[in-house]
Amino acid sequence: MSEVVLEIMGMSKNFGPVVALKDVALKICRGQVHGLVGENGSGKSTITSIAAGMQPATSGEMLFMGKPWKPASMIEAQHNGLSMILQEANTIPGCTVAENLFAGKENEYSRFGFVNNRKMNADADALLDRFGISYMRGKDPIDQYGFEDRKLIEIARAVNEDTEILIVDETTTALSMEGRDILYKIVEDMVKRDKAVIFISHDMDEIMEKCTILTVLRDGEIRGTVTSEEIGQLNSIGMIRQLMVGRDIGNKFYRSDYDPSCSDEVVLEFTNVSGPNVKDFSLKLHKGEIVGIGGLSGCGMHDIGRMAFGMEEIDRGSIKCRGKEVESAKDAVEKGIGYISKNRDTEAVILQGPIENNIVLPSLKDISKAGFVSPKKRKQLADEQIKLLKIKCNKSRQWVNTLSGGNKQKVSFAKWIAKGSDIVIMDCPTRGVDIGVKQSMYSLIDQMKHEGKAILMISEEMSELIGMSDRLIVMKDFKISKEFIRSAELSEADVIEYMI
Numbered sequence: 001m002s003e004v005v006l007e008i009m010g011m012s013k014n015f016g017p018v019v020a021l022k023d024v025a026l027k028i029c030r031g032q033v034h035g036l037v038g039e040n041g042s043g044k045s046t047i048t049s050i051a052a053g054m055q056p057a058t059s060g061e062m063l064f065m066g067k068p069w070k071p072a073s074m075i076e077a078q079h080n081g082l083s084m085i086l087q088e089a090n091t092i093p094g095c096t097v098a099e100n101l102f103a104g105k106e107n108e109y110s111r112f113g114f115v116n117n118r119k120m121n122a123d124a125d126a127l128l129d130r131f132g133i134s135y136m137r138g139k140d141p142i143d144q145y146g147f148e149d150r151k152l153i154e155i156a157r158a159v160n161e162d163t164e165i166l167i168v169d170e171t172t173t174a175l176s177m178e179g180r181d182i183l184y185k186i187v188e189d190m191v192k193r194d195k196a197v198i199f200i201s202h203d204m205d206e207i208m209e210k211c212t213i214l215t216v217l218r219d220g221e222i223r224g225t226v227t228s229e230e231i232g233q234l235n236s237i238g239m240i241r242q243l244m245v246g247r248d249i250g251n252k253f254y255r256s257d258y259d260p261s262c263s264d265e266v267v268l269e270f271t272n273v274s275g276p277n278v279k280d281f282s283l284k285l286h287k288g289e290i291v292g293i294g295g296l297s298g299c300g301m302h303d304i305g306r307m308a309f310g311m312e313e314i315d316r317g318s319i320k321c322r323g324k325e326v327e328s329a330k331d332a333v334e335k336g337i338g339y340i341s342k343n344r345d346t347e348a349v350i351l352q353g354p355i356e357n358n359i360v361l362p363s364l365k366d367i368s369k370a371g372f373v374s375p376k377k378r379k380q381l382a383d384e385q386i387k388l389l390k391i392k393c394n395k396s397r398q399w400v401n402t403l404s405g406g407n408k409q410k411v412s413f414a415k416w417i418a419k420g421s422d423i424v425i426m427d428c429p430t431r432g433v434d435i436g437v438k439q440s441m442y443s444l445i446d447q448m449k450h451e452g453k454a455i456l457m458i459s460e461e462m463s464e465l466i467g468m469s470d471r472l473i474v475m476k477d478f479k480i481s482k483e484f485i486r487s488a489e490l491s492e493a494d495v496i497e498y499m500i
């Protein structure tokens with residue numbers, strides 16, 4: 001075994017009555033990509049956030065490069081060689097790319113209180129070039145970049161020559177396809193330089209391909225370790241799933257039918273829509289149809305969802321729901337449109353509020369009488385969704401900011417299932433959810449289709465798009481480059497050809 005760089009001993013963490021970790025022992029070695037896998041809420045982020053100085057453990061000890069380790073903050077941890085990339089976007093709005101990259105290091109660029117912006121921007125450009133993200137420049141305002149690009153800035157900020165351990169917490173689902181390649185190269189480079197990576201993901205294929213050792217967690221406890229020899233074996237995915245979920249979840253994931261038929265009734269129509277990131281986009285979404293949209297970073301697909309929900313202005317053309325123009329997000333909800341934003345923590349859920357309030361929010365009108373909302377009905381509606389999507393919590397009044405990432409995503413999804421919206425725009429709907437719940441979400445989406453609901457599924461997950469869509473639209477350079485009809489023959493390679 002190679003040298004142990006981080007050792008965790010007897011680590012436990014309680015949040016009031018919630019036991020997030022129980023007596024965890026873990027060794028992270030040099031030259032390894034150590035995967036942490038487990039269902040949503042099993043404790044993966046809690047372990048890594050303690051190691052990265054975000055919060056203290058309730059009990060237990062850590063050794064980092066042979067010395068006792070108890071960082072008081074993420075900055076202290078990063079300064080000493082342990083960096084973590086968080087699940088959600090963590091950049092500072094209103095600043096430039098360079099200011100974001102060098103946040104906390106301003107002193108290195110200032111003299112007599114004046115910041116040398118020219119040098120900071122030049123250093124930022126050099127750093128961005130090194131990471132292969134030259135289309136972003138240090139002087140650019142960070143707000144001009146989308147969620148995926150801002151995530152890359154975080155990565156560039158987290159990794160440097162002195163990083164001994166890089167923690168990647170469910171980052172790939174927040175990235176575009178090209179962003180993932182950049183991250184994978186960084187991971188490979190860390191291994192080549194005999195550093196270590198802790199890799200958290202719910203994508204089993206990615207885990208099997210990138211990790212050299214895996215630790216499986218369930219309910220805050222370590223349930224097993226899978227070595228590099230075992231990772232390569234045919235039945236190991238099944239074995240890992242079994243360890244994670246505690247039951248065999250089988251192989252059925254996506255739709256098993258290849259019938260793309262749906263009603264002729266058009267429920268949402270884009271006619272020659274143009275905006276800053278969309279050019280002349282036309283599409284008819286029918287009742288009972290699942291239309292998938294895929295493409296590379298910045299192709300405009302996320303803008304399509306935002307425009308249809310009235311969150312982004314259009315310059316030309318029209319978006320009509322059953323013949324009537326969609327004017328705002330409020331108007332969209334009233335017209336029966338739901339929207340799951342990819343930007344979870346800032347757009348999809350209210351973090352500082354109970355799960356129940358989040359779930360019932362779009363349905364308040366439906367469950368109120370003469371302006372009065374029955375507390376019983378509210379609770380009932382929320383509890384149904386908590387049960388359906390297995391949201392891991394103590395009670396429906398628990399605040400969303402105390403949930404694990406995947407459980408927050410379930411709340412974002414649950415809102416629109418509870419509302420029973422006829423048209424649901426889903427931007428990366430299964431982001432960060434575990435395989436068991438992913439399976440339930442896909443079967444719910446299939447059921448929605450058969451109930452006559454219309455779904456616009458925007459996604460970076462090619463397999464999800466191919467597996468679920470009746471029609472698959474590929475976007476490139478803000479325009480539609482190809483449309484595929486559901487078929488058993490359709491492969492990822494066919495689709496990628498029209499993306500690049």
Ligand SMILES: Nc1ncnc2c1ncn2[C@@H]1O[C@H](COP(=O)(O)OP(=O)(O)OP(=O)(O)O)[C@@H](O)[C@H]1O
Pocket residue numbers: 015018019020038039040041042043044045046047170392393401402403404405406407432
């Ligand atoms: N501040 C908090 N207050 C109460 N409970 C918390 C808090 N932070 C985390 N928890 C709980 O600790 C448990 C472990 O959460 P953690 O985020 O580590 O899970 P995870 O394995 O990373 O999940 P995911 O795959 O969804 O990201 C969950 O039940 C979560 O609700």
